[in-house]
Amino acid sequence: MVEEPGLKRPARVDKDLLAILCCPETKLEVSLADSALVDKLNQAISRGTLKNKAKKLVMEPLDGGLIRADRKVLYPVREDIPVMLIEEGIPLDDSI
Numbered sequence: 001m002v003e004e005p006g007l008k009r010p011a012r013v014d015k016d017l018l019a020i021l022c023c024p025e026t027k028l029e030v031s032l033a034d035s036a037l038v039d040k041l042n043q044a045i046s047r048g049t050l051k052n053k054a055k056k057l058v059m060e061p062l063d064g065g066l067i068r069a070d071r072k073v074l075y076p077v078r079e080d081i082p083v084m085l086i087e088e089g090i091p092l093d094d095s096i
Contacts, residue, residue: 010035011064011077023068025086033065033074041090054087
């Protein structure tokens, strides 16, 4: 299958991998974030307003994300690889 330029496919994370992943900070379960949330975060990245837990601006658009069960943190997924580092987590709040 050939992808059309400019069209992004949703991130894919193997279901067996997803079943064993958890938040590295709290050990809470994570699940795939919906595309509406990922789009909203990517808009904030485009505006230069989105920071990760390390307080650094997120510069690369997200392909997807894994959201912590309490919905307070999202871990980026880039090229179908979850980035499960505490400092790379994106705090979710009402300002997004």
